[in-house]
Structure formats: structure tokens, C-alpha cells
Amino acid sequence: MTRSVIKTVVIYTVILVLALVISTLFILIPAYVHHIEGYVPGGFDTLYLSKYSPYDTIVVEMDYQPGMEPDPKAIAALKENIELYSHKHVVMHLSQDIGGEEVPLIVYGDDIFNITTRLQKAHRDHRTGWLGGNITLYIMYLDTVWQPDNSDYSSTMPAYQYETISNVYSVGVTYAADSMIIFKDAITREDMETTILLHELGHVWGLGHSNGSENVMNSKFNVFKDAPPDHNPVSNNFPTEYSSEDKLRLARLYESPHILPIF
Ligand SMILES: [Zn+2]
Incomplete structure (x- = not known):
């Protein structure tokens, strides 16, 4: 017994x-x-887009330095596209949080990521929930010129360059799975800002570069500081549409069951 x-x-x-x-x-x-x-652009693509995602609200936090305020039209287009492809509730938070002295006038190579990691620690208010609820997207509008390493960001570089690499600068970059930086000073033409935001959003959702001047994921939107206007690529047309292949990929992500909540 x-x-x-x-x-x-x-x-x-x-x-x-x-x-x-x-x-x-x-x-x-x-x-x-x-x-x-979490360290890879596109790493959270299904968390943002899948209809099976435990996150039902996408919170977009846009923090900017004085004078670098995002354009309302570009913000509206960003929100509209996030809603269109995610079918989720989208909440925008805009704040002039980042001080004028917090970022150097010129940033070289990977220093940008050290700087923005520090900025996020200091200013980021919205975080992705552990098990569901809100998933966040963090966008910084900075008052600086970023000259990326040719090797690290060669795919985002134009096919041709002016004189030296130091004359090439970037208009935006996506890093980690949920963050992007916009270099507002580099946005010199009307309607360019919407293109840049949607381009970086495409990277957040795992889209790569593709050609075609009508395609927002075209990489040749970098403008040349010292080049004549007619030598700047896509100088008179900034597309705001994803290609049909990319739209299909985003639609597949919406159907994808491969989601896991963040712990
Ligand atoms: Zn790109």
C-alpha cells in the first residue's frame, strides 16, 4: 500500500x-x-502585419529635434499605408523630444547607431507589449548629415557616386526591427518625405530594394549634395507606391500564421 x-x-x-x-x-x-x-529590420514583420498577431494596435512614436518637425502630409501617408497593409488600429505620437545639441552636425558610419541607441534610452516613451496589445514603431527626425560606410550600406547607395564618398549622404535608414531615422535636412524637395517614410516602412516590413522609378523601394533616392540637380536620380518624381510584387508580399504577411509574441 x-x-x-x-x-x-x-x-x-x-x-x-x-x-x-x-x-x-x-x-x-x-x-x-x-x-x-529584434536587431534585424524586418524581424517583426509578421507581428506588425499578420492578422494572427497578438498586437492589435500599432503605435508610431515620432520624436524630432527643433526645426525638424515631420511634414503632416507625410505623416498622414505613413498612417494610411500602415492601416492599409496591417488592418490594425494606428496611433501616432509626435513630440519635439530630442534636443538641438544631442546629435553632432555630421555622423560617420556606425556611430549613428550608438547615438540613436542613446536617444532611444532618453526619449522613447512607447514600447511593445510583452504578450500583445501595442506594437510600436519608433521614428527619429534628426538634424544631422549621416555619411554611412560604403561597405555596410552599399545596397542603399546609389549606383554612381559624385567625386568622393564624403559627398554622398543618406536621407533615411531603418535599423533594428522597429526603428528608423529620417535625416530631415536631406529632404530637399516637395513630396520626397512621403517617399522616404514609405521606403523605410517597407524595410521595417522586410522589403528589400528593387528597381523602377515608380517603385517606392527603389534605392536611388539618395541625393547628391554637390551634384547638379539634373544629375540627381529621380529628381522630379518621388513614388509613393510599392511594386505589385511587394504588395503581394505584404498581403502574404497579413495571412502568415508565423507569429510569436515578444517576451
Ligand atoms: Zn532602402
């Missing part, structure tokens, strides 16, 4: 321990996956 009681207790203890181990793995594995993917 005693022996059978002990046996029963042992069996139930083993079952309980196994259940605990398995349930812990179910938490730790997604946590690890999202920890890794």
Missing part, C-alpha cells in the same frame, strides 16, 4: 516537472527568437 502511494507520488512529480520544463521552453524559445530578430 505505502509502496503504491510512493509510486503514484513519484509518477505525478515526474509529470509535473516535465510539464514545467516544456512550458518554460515554450516561453524561452520565443523570447530568444525575438531577442535575436
Whole structure:
């Protein structure tokens, strides 16, 4: 009798321990996956877009330096496109949070990511929930010129360059899974800002570059500081549409069941 009681207790203890181990793995594995993917643009694409995502609201926080305020038309187009492809509730938060002295006048190479990591620690108010609710997108509008390393961002570089690499600068960059930087001073033409925002949004959703002057994921929107206007690519047309292939990819992401909440 005693022996059978002990046996029963042992069996139930083993079952309980196994259940605990398995349930812990179910938490730790997604946590690890999202920890890794959080560093990669496109890493949260299905969390933003899938209809099975545990996140029902996308919060867009736009923090800018004095004088670098985002254009209302570009903000409206960004919101409209996020709603169109995610079918989620979108909330915009705009704030002149970042001080004028917080960013150097020129930033070289990967220094930009050290600077923006610091800016996020200081100014970011909205965070993605652990199990669901809000997923956030953080956009910084900075008063600086960024000269990226040719090697690291060669794919975002134009096909041709003017004189030296120091004359090439970037208008925007996506980094990590949920952040982008817009270099407002580099936005020199009307309607360019909408194109840049939608282009970077495409990267957040995992889209790569593609050619075609009507395609917002064209990479040749970088303008040349010292080049004559007629040598700037796409100088009179800034598209605001994704290509039909990219639209299809975004539609597939909406149907994708491959979602895991962030832990
Ligand atoms: Zn790009």
C-alpha cells in the first residue's frame, strides 16, 4: 500500500516537472527568437502585419529635434499605408523630444547607431507589449548629415557616386526591427518625405530594394549634395507606391500564421 502511494507520488512529480520544463521552453524559445530578430529590420514583420498577431494596435512614436518637425502630409501617408497593409488600429505620437545639441552636425558610419541607441534610452516613451496589445514603431527626425560606410550600406547607395564618398549622404535608414531615422535636412524637395517614410516602412516590413522609378523601394533616392540637380536620380518624381510584387508580399504577411509574441 505505502509502496503504491510512493509510486503514484513519484509518477505525478515526474509529470509535473516535465510539464514545467516544456512550458518554460515554450516561453524561452520565443523570447530568444525575438531577442535575436529584434536587431534585424524586418524581424517583426509578421507581428506588425499578420492578422494572427497578438498586437492589435500599432503605435508610431515620432520624436524630432527643433526645426525638424515631420511634414503632416507625410505623416498622414505613413498612417494610411500602415492601416492599409496591417488592418490594425494606428496611433501616432509626435513630440519635439530630442534636443538641438544631442546629435553632432555630421555622423560617420556606425556611430549613428550608438547615438540613436542613446536617444532611444532618453526619449522613447512607447514600447511593445510583452504578450500583445501595442506594437510600436519608433521614428527619429534628426538634424544631422549621416555619411554611412560604403561597405555596410552599399545596397542603399546609389549606383554612381559624385567625386568622393564624403559627398554622398543618406536621407533615411531603418535599423533594428522597429526603428528608423529620417535625416530631415536631406529632404530637399516637395513630396520626397512621403517617399522616404514609405521606403523605410517597407524595410521595417522586410522589403528589400528593387528597381523602377515608380517603385517606392527603389534605392536611388539618395541625393547628391554637390551634384547638379539634373544629375540627381529621380529628381522630379518621388513614388509613393510599392511594386505589385511587394504588395503581394505584404498581403502574404497579413495571412502568415508565423507569429510569436515578444517576451
Ligand atoms: Zn532602402
